[in-house]
Amino acid sequence: MAMDAGEIERMICEGIPGAKVTITDLRGDGDHYAALVVSEAFEGLPRVRQHQMVYEALKGKMGDDLHALALQTSVPKD
Template sequence: MAMHAEEIENLIKEGLPGAKVHIEDLRGDGDHYAAHVVYDGFKGLSRVQQHQLVYKSLKGRMGGELHALALQTSAPE
């Protein structure tokens, strides 16, 4: 079963309080999304560490309910 964009956004915001999250359904199929996440907690972390935090917030849904997620992460300027 595919996930809805708002569910992905809510999970990320729950796991990363205060994050600004924008989700885009890349193919309109509910399986391929892009997420842009800006989060103060990313300061000083590598890109891999930032992505790991986002994946952790998705609570194991990556690769199951959520097939593909292109991530763009950054700390606020």
């Protein structure tokens, strides 16, 4: 069962409070998404840990309900 963009955004925002999340459906099939996640919580963390935080927020949905996620993370720019 595919996830919709709103559900992905909601889960990430719940798992990383204050994050700004932009989700794009890459193929229009509800199965291949790109996510841009900007959060102060990423400050000082290596990119790998930032991505782990997003995957943790998705609570095991990655690879099951969510087939593919092209992920970009960053801290807010002043």
